[in-house]
Amino acid sequence: MQAFLTGMGWLTSTGPGRGMQEFASPGESLRAPSREQVLESPDERFGRMDAFSKIGLAAAAKSLEDAGLAGKVDKHPAGIAAATRFGCISTDVDFLGTVFDTQGRWPSPHLFTYTLPNCFLGETALRFGLTGPSYVLHRSSPFSLGGVKAALYDLNDGEAEMMLAGSCDLQPPGGIDPWLDSCRHDAAGAVFVVLEAELRSQSRPYALVRLESDSIRLGSKQVHTMDDLVLQCQVLENSLSTTKT
Amino acid sequence: MNRVFVQDIRIATALGNLEQTFAGLLRGSTGIGPINRGFSGNAATIALLEQPDNTSCIHTLLELVLQDFPGLSRDTVPFAATTKAGVDSLEKVMRGIPADIQNAFPQWLLSRVRRRMSLDRAGLAVSAACASSTIALARAAREVAFGRAESVLVVCADVVSQFVYQGFSSLQALDKTACRPFDSNRSGLSLGEGAAAIHLVSEDRVRENTVSVIAEISGWGVACDAVHITAPARDGCGLIAALNQALSRGGLSAGDVGAVHAHGTGTVYNDAMEITAFKSVFGDRARPVYSVKGALGHTLGAAGGVEAALSIKSLHAGVVPPTVGLEDPEDAAAGYVSSRSSSLDRRVIVTTNSGFGGINAALVLKLPEC
Numbered sequence: 001m002q003a004f005l006t007g008m009g010w011l012t013s014t015g016p017g018r019g020m021q022e023f024a025s026p027g028e029s030l031r032a033p034s035r036e037q038v039l040e041s042p043d044e045r046f047g048r049m050d051a052f053s054k055i056g057l058a059a060a061a062k063s064l065e066d067a068g069l070a071g072k073v074d075k076h077p078a079g080i081a082a083a084t085r086f087g088c089i090s091t092d093v094d095f096l097g098t099v100f101d102t103q104g105r106w107p108s109p110h111l112f113t114y115t116l117p118n119c120f121l122g123e124t125a126l127r128f129g130l131t132g133p134s135y136v137l138h139r140s141s142p143f144s145l146g147g148v149k150a151a152l153y154d155l156n157d158g159e160a161e162m163m164l165a166g167s168c169d170l171q172p173p174g175g176i177d178p179w180l181d182s183c184r185h186d187a188a189g190a191v192f193v194v195l196e197a198e199l200r201s202q203s204r205p206y207a208l209v210r211l212e213s214d215s216i217r218l219g220s221k222q223v224h225t226m227d228d229l230v231l232q233c234q235v236l237e238n239s240l241s242t243t244k245t
Numbered sequence: 246m247n248r249v250f251v252q253d254i255r256i257a258t259a260l261g262n263l264e265q266t267f268a269g270l271l272r273g274s275t276g277i278g279p280i281n282r283g284f285s286g287n288a289a290t291i292a293l294l295e296q297p298d299n300t301s302c303i304h305t306l307l308e309l310v311l312q313d314f315p316g317l318s319r320d321t322v323p324f325a326a327t328t329k330a331g332v333d334s335l336e337k338v339m340r341g342i343p344a345d346i347q348n349a350f351p352q353w354l355l356s357r358v359r360r361r362m363s364l365d366r367a368g369l370a371v372s373a374a375c376a377s378s379t380i381a382l383a384r385a386a387r388e389v390a391f392g393r394a395e396s397v398l399v400v401c402a403d404v405v406s407q408f409v410y411q412g413f414s415s416l417q418a419l420d421k422t423a424c425r426p427f428d429s430n431r432s433g434l435s436l437g438e439g440a441a442a443i444h445l446v447s448e449d450r451v452r453e454n455t456v457s458v459i460a461e462i463s464g465w466g467v468a469c470d471a472v473h474i475t476a477p478a479r480d481g482c483g484l485i486a487a488l489n490q491a492l493s494r495g496g497l498s499a500g501d502v503g504a505v506h507a508h509g510t511g512t513v514y515n516d517a518m519e520i521t522a523f524k525s526v527f528g529d530r531a532r533p534v535y536s537v538k539g540a541l542g543h544t545l546g547a548a549g550g551v552e553a554a555l556s557i558k559s560l561h562a563g564v565v566p567p568t569v570g571l572e573d574p575e576d577a578a579a580g581y582v583s584s585r586s587s588s589l590d591r592r593v594i595v596t597t598n599s600g601f602g603g604i605n606a607a608l609v610l611k612l613p614e615c
Contacts, residue, residue, distance in 0.1 A: 075471055087350070087372070092332070092408070096339050099411050104284060112412035113475055113601070116328060116374050122602030125471040131486065133467035134604055135380050138351040138370035150369070150384075157387050159467065177338050177346045 001156045001212075003163075004205035007069070007194035008230050009062025011055050018062040020234060025227050026143060026189035030171065033058045039127070040071065048110065049123065050091040056082065056120035056168035057127075059190035063164060064128055067194040068202060078162035079132025079154055080121045082192075083139045083146035083226075086172045086183070087117035093173045120168070132160035142169045142186055143225040145216050148193065152211045155197040166192030167226045191226035193233075206233040246390040250451055250458035250613055253444040254554040257309035258541045259289035259437055266541070267558040270566035271586050275540045277423040277435050284407045286414070287422060289437030289542030294404065301331030301348040302404040302438070304357075310400065310442040311361050317444065322394045323368035325355035326381035326401040328546035333406040358400045366394075372546070374600025375508070376467075377401065378441065379549030382608060383465035385445055395450040401550035402440035409545070410436055416475075424511030424543075425570040426536035427520070427582040434510040437542020441550030460557040461613045464495025470603035477515050481522030483605040484597060488526045491595060491607040499527045502609075503591030504565045506556045508598045509536020510543055511570070515599065520577045531580040533587040539570025549598045549606065556594040556610050563589050 009018040013027035016037050032051040035043055038058040049057070060080070064070060095111040113119065121134040133154060137146045144167050151165035168190040172180040195209060209229075210217045216229065218236060223229045256262065259276025260269035269276070276289035293309065294302040331348030338346050347353045355370040371381040378401035388394040403409075413419050413436060424435040451458055468490065470483035477484075492499065505527070507519050523534055537555060544551055559565045564586050571584045593611040 079467075079469075085352075089335075089349070092329075092335060092349075093339065095412065096336060096408060099407065100339065104407070104411055107411040107415040109412075109415035109417075112415055115408075115412060116372070116601050118373050118600075118602045118604065119474055122469070122474045122604070125469045125603060126473065129471050131469050131471050131483065133380065134469050134602065135371055135373040135377075135467075138355070138372060140352050140356075146369075153387070153391075153393075157391055159387075179346060 001152050002208055002210040003152055003155050003195040003197055004199050005193050005207045005209045005233060006196050006203045006205050007063040007067025008206065008233060009059050009066055010189065010191040010230065011058040012189040016058045016062050018066040020237060023230050023234060026187035030188045050088060050114035052088045052091060052168065052170050053114055053120035053123055055170065055190045057123050059166060059192045060124040060164055063192040063194050069128065073129050075129040075131045077132045077160055078130045078164065079160040080124060080130060080134040080164045081137065081147040081151040081154065082121060083137045083144040083167040084117055085139055085142050085169050087138065088115055090170055090173045091115050093176060143167050143191065143227050145226060148216055149211055151195050155195060161197055163195045164192055165195055166190065191230055193229065207236050247392055248448045249386045249389045249462045250446050251443060251460040251462065251557060252446045252456055252458050253315055254557060255310040255314055256439065256441045256551050256554045257291060257306060258439040258551060259291055260541065263554060263558060267555060270537055270540055273567055273569055275423060275569050277542055280405065284410060286410055288405045288410065288435060290405050291438055294438065299337060299342055299344045301334040303331040303348060303402055306402050306404060306438065306440045307357060310440045314442055317362050317364065317398060318396055319363060319365045321364050321396040321398050322366045322388055323355060323358045323364050324381045324385045324397060324399040325351060325358055325370045326378035326399065326546050326550065327351050327354055327403050328372065328374060328377055329403060329409060330354050332408045333404060336407055354402065362398060373604050374602055375545055375548055376598040376600040376604045376606040377546035379598040379606035379608060380467055382443065382549060382553060383467055383606060386462045386465055389445055389447045395447045397445045399443045399550060401547040403438060403545040403547045405436050405438045418512060420511060423570055424539050425572065426509035426511045426539050426568050427516050427574055427578040428571050429573045429575040431511045431513060431516060434512055435542040437544045439541060439544035439547045439551045441547060441554050443550055443554060458613050460560060461611050462608060463611055464491040464497065464609035466490025467606045472603055475601055477518040477599055479518060481518045481525060483603055484519065484522035484599055485525050487605040487607040488522065488595065491609045495609040497593065497609060501591060502527065502532065502593050502595050503589040504533040504594050506552050506594055506596035507534050507536045509538055509568065511538060533565045534581040535565050535568045537566065539568055552596050553608055553610060556596045559589065560592050560594060560610060560612050565589060
């Protein structure tokens with residue numbers, strides 16, 4: 001089972017990036033991006049999104065831009081598979097705060113809208129015309145390759161021609177639970193890649209990604225996390241450039 | 246592709262287990278009533294879940310569908326589907342009541358199912374709003390169809406919590422009394438809680454173990470509207486695509502379908518979108534279209550699993566239940582929906598769900614001998 005990886009995008013502690021730009025491995029300190037960092041055109045909904053959605057959309061948009069699909073609004077059968085550990089728990093806590101603070105009289109409808117972890121998939125889909133399957137997979141570790149594995153199955157099974165796959169995680173909120181507190185130092189960020197079953201005429205892949213015995217491989221090398229996948233693709237691309245020169 | 250069979254099903258709803266729920270639906274009963282859970286309102290709740298201790302209601306809900314589930318082979322792949330899992334644990338923690346916050350994460354639901362059923366394989370915890378369990382079932386069916394698994398268990402569950410109730414209330418999406426799917430006076434949804442456990446097996450496993458099966462999942466489709474986050478596409482584009490995929494994979498034409506088990510939430514825009522999509526795919530030949538949410542409420546991430554299980558009961562009974570709450574069908578739905586049960590002239594049912602994020606999913610279910 002395999003697919004061409006044609007785009008990479010991320011949002012980590014140093015901000016958004018794509019392709020061969022310097023990739024800073026996910027760190028603790030993560031800030032939601034501005035609209036200008038993510039989307040070229042004014043977007044009235046962007047400012048209203050929760051941080052989880054902004055971060056996920058940023059990485060997804062950067063990977064599509066890297067694959068030459070920025071601004072593409074014609075609908076096409078591409079799907080999205082995202083892995084997450086804590087999902088939108090921060091938004092859940094903020095929403096419940098509005099319930100408890102107002103004795104249930106004025107809970108925030110705006111916050112409630114973003115208390116589903118798949119909302120940013122919808123935000124991405126409508127901006128880039130992605131009409132394939134979209135779903136979130138909940139994992140017990142950050143930067144899981146679960147989305148990439150699922151996307152490879154989707155491509156193999158003919159569910160989509162192209163898949164956006166990756167992971168998205170915010171630091172969990174502090175001060176409400178000891179277990180969540182203990183996870184606050186884990187790395188946070190979002191990383192997405194574009195996977196295609198067959199290459200478009202204009203696209204040039206970074207690598208052929210294979211799923212073998214439940215492991216993701218680039219060539220003979222096994223990768224373990226989303227950040228590892230991006231870094232290994234950059235190493236491959238750099239070695240090819242060096243060979244050519 | 247391998248054929249995908251359903252071997253066992255269990256559900257828990259406000260009307261009881263599978264037999265009780267189906268019988269209640271045929272009688273036109275409703276499980277929607279006052280909530281007795283520390284906040285006021287109406288919903289289809291399960292009395293057994295009302296427990297004032299520090300565990301999440303989802304523990305009891307899971308037991309209702311797993312306690313008498315037949316033992317499974319250890320190679321069975323578990324799938325869990327939910328929107329908010331045990332989010333009532335998060336409510337308790339934020340109120341200062343000791344509770345295990347990990348219950349609020351869908352991966353907890355998956356690990357609980359794995360442990361409870363002694364399964365070795367890792368499985369997947371899937372979340373896709375109100376289409377979560379439909380997508381999990383489609384995904385699980387693919388594992389069998391493409392030979393990656395011989396046996397799969399899909400467990401889906403969602404509870405009525407203050408979180409969810411007040412969230413939908415803040416969106417002004419709730420009917421003040423009980424929802425009326427496809428009714429001209431419908432004014433919103435009613436929440437419900439429920440769970441389903443559905444065991445899928447391959448034809449080889451059926452042959453090896455000489456077990457009987459109760460249905461076949463012959464097609465599935467998943468598509469996104471790519472139009473709006475919370476509102477459905479007016480033209481039903483995503484649902485139409487999902488339905489066409491499901492029929493195509495099942496090798497069926499629209500004329501082969503005996504009934505459509507609709508999402509039918511009772512909200513103005515969802516129901517109108519669905520009727521538009523059904524007419525586009527199935528044409529003008531009137532066939533039963535029905536929703537169980539006027540009786541069971543909207544069980545969110547569990548809706549697809551609960552509704553698939555009830556569709557299988559309908560396939561065996563040769564009858565689909567009435568749409569409880571329906572009094573005066575909206576013009577576009579007249580001739581399709583009914584407040585009475587309807588006979589099935591073809592033993593194939595398509596069941597559909599749609600959710601936030603513009604996601605739509607459809608399954609084709611039929612009797613195994615068809």
